[in-house]
Amino acid sequence: MIEARLLTKVFHDRKRGEIKGADSISFRVEPGRIYGLLGANGAGKTTTLRMLATLLKPTAGSARVAGFDVVKDADRVRSSVGFLAASTALYARLTAREMIEYFGRLNGMHDGPVRARVEALADELDMHDFLDRRCDSLSTGMKQKTSIARTIVHDPQVLIFDEPTLGLDVMTSRSIVRFVRECRDRGKTVVYSTHVMSEAAKLCDTIGIIHGGALRAEGTLAELLASTGQADLEDCFVKIVAPEAAA
Amino acid sequence: MNGHTIRTIYAKELKDSLRDRRTLISMIVLPTILMPLLMFGLGTAASRIVSKARAASSRIMVIGGEDSPGVRGELQQVGKFKIEDATPGWKGLISDKKVRAAVEIPPGFEKALAQGSAPPVTIYDYQGELKSGIAADQLTDFFTKLRDRATARLLTEHGLPVKIAKPFDVARKNVAPPEKVGGNLLGGLIPYIIVMLCLVGATYPAIDITAGEKERGTMETLLCSPAPRSDIVLGKFLMVLTGSLSAVFFSLVSLSCTIVALGSATSRMAADGPPGLEVPSIDPMGLVGVLAMILPVAVLFSALVFSISLFAKSQKEAQSYLTPLIFVVVMPCAMAVLPGIELTLGLAFIPVANVSLVCKEMLSGIWHWGYIAVIFGSTAAYAAAALAVAVRMFGREDVLFRT
Numbered sequence: 001m002i003e004a005r006l007l008t009k010v011f012h013d014r015k016r017g018e019i020k021g022a023d024s025i026s027f028r029v030e031p032g033r034i035y036g037l038l039g040a041n042g043a044g045k046t047t048t049l050r051m052l053a054t055l056l057k058p059t060a061g062s063a064r065v066a067g068f069d070v071v072k073d074a075d076r077v078r079s080s081v082g083f084l085a086a087s088t089a090l091y092a093r094l095t096a097r098e099m100i101e102y103f104g105r106l107n108g109m110h111d112g113p114v115r116a117r118v119e120a121l122a123d124e125l126d127m128h129d130f131l132d133r134r135c136d137s138l139s140t141g142m143k144q145k146t147s148i149a150r151t152i153v154h155d156p157q158v159l160i161f162d163e164p165t166l167g168l169d170v171m172t173s174r175s176i177v178r179f180v181r182e183c184r185d186r187g188k189t190v191v192y193s194t195h196v197m198s199e200a201a202k203l204c205d206t207i208g209i210i211h212g213g214a215l216r217a218e219g220t221l222a223e224l225l226a227s228t229g230q231a232d233l234e235d236c237f238v239k240i241v242a243p244e245a246a247a
Numbered sequence: 248m249n250g251h252t253i254r255t256i257y258a259k260e261l262k263d264s265l266r267d268r269r270t271l272i273s274m275i276v277l278p279t280i281l282m283p284l285l286m287f288g289l290g291t292a293a294s295r296i297v298s299k300a301r302a303a304s305s306r307i308m309v310i311g312g313e314d315s316p317g318v319r320g321e322l323q324q325v326g327k328f329k330i331e332d333a334t335p336g337w338k339g340l341i342s343d344k345k346v347r348a349a350v351e352i353p354p355g356f357e358k359a360l361a362q363g364s365a366p367p368v369t370i371y372d373y374q375g376e377l378k379s380g381i382a383a384d385q386l387t388d389f390f391t392k393l394r395d396r397a398t399a400r401l402l403t404e405h406g407l408p409v410k411i412a413k414p415f416d417v418a419r420k421n422v423a424p425p426e427k428v429g430g431n432l433l434g435g436l437i438p439y440i441i442v443m444l445c446l447v448g449a450t451y452p453a454i455d456i457t458a459g460e461k462e463r464g465t466m467e468t469l470l471c472s473p474a475p476r477s478d479i480v481l482g483k484f485l486m487v488l489t490g491s492l493s494a495v496f497f498s499l500v501s502l503s504c505t506i507v508a509l510g511s512a513t514s515r516m517a518a519d520g521p522p523g524l525e526v527p528s529i530d531p532m533g534l535v536g537v538l539a540m541i542l543p544v545a546v547l548f549s550a551l552v553f554s555i556s557l558f559a560k561s562q563k564e565a566q567s568y569l570t571p572l573i574f575v576v577v578m579p580c581a582m583a584v585l586p587g588i589e590l591t592l593g594l595a596f597i598p599v600a601n602v603s604l605v606c607k608e609m610l611s612g613i614w615h616w617g618y619i620a621v622i623f624g625s626t627a628a629y630a631a632a633a634l635a636v637a638v639r640m641f642g643r644e645d646v647l648f649r650t
Contacts, residue, residue, distance in 0.1 A: 012645075055470050056644055078473040088471065089464030093266040094259070105255045106472040150468070 036204030256482025312352030448494025
């Protein structure tokens with residue numbers, strides 16, 4: 001489970017002064033549910049997710065991930081989380097197998113279990129053809145499968161996806177979306193950030209619309225459409241973040 | 248701190264680096280070839296250039312001397328000289344390296360020489376220019392011999408023994424053992440090269456596993472793992488240190504082989520040369536001492552380049568930050584090469600300079616244990632401080648996520 005309470009992150013910039021990357025964001029995600037953070041570029045999605053993954057420390061507020069506090073128990077939070085983002089790349093000079101094994105070991109797995117887990121993931125994700133090829137020689141789809149295997153090698157309870165389909169072709173994007181659904185079906189707690197409306201509409205059980213670092217609206221797709229009186233998510237989104245443009 | 252995590256990170260970084268051609272060049276190839284290249288390659292090239300310059304005939308201009316045809320004739324007879332009369336711009340011709348040197352024979356020189364009191368001969372050359380210097384030396388040699396012959400003739404004419412002009416010879420003999428001679432000759436240069444290689448060996452791995460990882464997006468992937476940041480920084484730091492120490496190790500192995508090869512070559516030359524000629528060598532314990540003293544320097548450099556590279560957003564930015572560091576290191580390092588600089592207590596606290604100077608002494612077989620302890624201790628303290636800075640920097644979000 002994820003529970004964020006008034007999560008706030010302030011960045012200090014010499015030229016621009018204080019910038020609020022996230023402003024009092026609160027939400028809750030239960031196991032077996034996908035929570036979508038929908039927002040434009042620079043809305044605060046990545047900052048929020050990085051705080052949940054303990055990559056950034058909140059300036060104010062708190063969050064508990066899988067029962068652990070993101071500040072006090074950061075290492076245990078990371079043991080319980082799989083984080084996949086467009087910006088999390090693979091080591092080019094390692095093979096896909098070495099990459100997955102490395103992250104298994106960093107998660108405290110020993111040689112025997114980690115090898116068995118890599119074989120199981122290779123079966124599940126159909127990776128055997130390229131498992132021993134260096135990551136810099138893999139196609140985009142193969143890289144994405146390797147990244148997924150790296151994310152779930154330690155079988156985390158919570159999965160955080162930060163725009164995982166950014167820059168990917170349709171087929172690769174579909175495989176990611178399918179994988180995220182499977183995670184939910186296995187009872188994982190999932191947070192999924194995107195700026196692609198169709199993805200959010202198809203995938204997420206609850207959608208939080210984020211803009212200017214703040215959560216502006218939250219609900220199921222039907223609730224959001226009903227509250228704004230719009231027929232599709234894109235119009236609904238525009239009405240919430242820029243009512244003057246929607247008018 | 249978890250030993251398993253640190254070992255896992257170090258093993259991965261080592262494997263990753265050994266697959267990178269650029270890291271291999273800076274860690275192994277460059278340190279291995281640099282010493283023989285400097286000692287054999289440059290030495291051979293320099294000796295060939297000098298031999299060629301000596302063997303080639305020198306274009307010489309003669310100023311005056313029209314009333315000294317005998318001297319001019321003798322000069323013409325010397326096969327190494329191509330004698331020409333001076334033209335108005337002869338100084339410019341020497342500066343432009345078109346003429347190697349000029350000699351001014353004063354009026355009435357030959358006549359005065361016959362009487363035993365000739366005015367001075369002046370030789371003009373281009374100071375510091377190799378070929379001009381050789382020609383000037385050859386001219387000096389010619390006129391010295393001419394003077395000696397004139398002296399001998401005058402003494403004979405007056406019924407005096409020739410020996411009277413040179414009643415005794417002066418001899419110089421080396422009393423320093425071969426390792427001290429070698430240490431003095433090479434002791435300044437070797438620490439300079441090793442300290443620089445220690446820095447170069449650390450630089451590329453440091454850039455690759457810090458700024459390079461940030462640029463490629465793998466740093467964020469790694470930070471998502473439960474590995475504590477202190478373990479990540481130590482695992483990565485050990486890789487940078489490995490790069491630095493590998494460069495030192497391979498350069499010392501290469502240096503030892505070069506010295507052995509150079510020693511046997513010079514022994515053969517000494518056997519054919521004058522009796523009593525010593526073959527310079529290096530104290531083998533000195534090389535062990537250099538390796539020991541360089542350890543804290545490697546830690547210091549590794550931590551410094553790690554911190555600086557970590558701060559950079561990209562590899563290019565890291566390289567531009569690290570370039571000034573090379574100049575900062577070169578200056579104290581070059582102190583050991585300067586003649587006449589001796590180790591003092593004050594200098595023993597100046598990082599890099601202290602190690603360069605003490606290594607020079609150790610390679611000469613001189614062991615000042617008090618200074619060695621002070622230098623090892625102070626450098627280890629600087630290294631610990633630099634490592635603490637690196638660990639601290641790795642905990643800063645504004646450094647890790649600097650965009």
